[in-house]
Amino acid sequence: MVEPTSEQDATSVRQNVSTHVPRIIDQAQISMANHQKNLVALYKVQTEAAKCVEYVRRGKGFRPIGERIFEEFLLQMLVRALPMKKGTVQADRVVKFLGAFIKFINEKGMYLASFHIL
Secondary structure (H helix, E strand, O other): OOOOOOOHHHHHHHHHHHHHHHHHHHHHOOOOOHHHHHHHHHHHHHHHHHHEEEEEEOEEEEOOOOHHHHHHHHHHHHHHOOOOOOOHHHHHHHHHHHEEEHHHHHHHHHHHHOOOOO
16 A cells, blocks of 8 residues: 555545546446446546555554545445436436446455455
């Protein structure tokens, strides 16, 4: 993981996430044809955000600041889609996309763990 976090690092992660995630979600609403491309793009944003950590207890532990920022922003996007009626095509696509993203990161994690990369 990348060393440090200052307030500026957390701010840059927040800016990066708030710039890229809405674009990816907007594309996911339009068509399911580009979901795989968007899954990879969202994963890339998540992994970049996950590099932003704050070390605590004299370096014995760390707090995942960037991961939390990503998670909060993604939940905000999901909360916007959930109140819509079932059958609203755009909302259904977002929910399916986020479900596919969870599946994607789980599979990616298992793959990387099998090679002891994580």
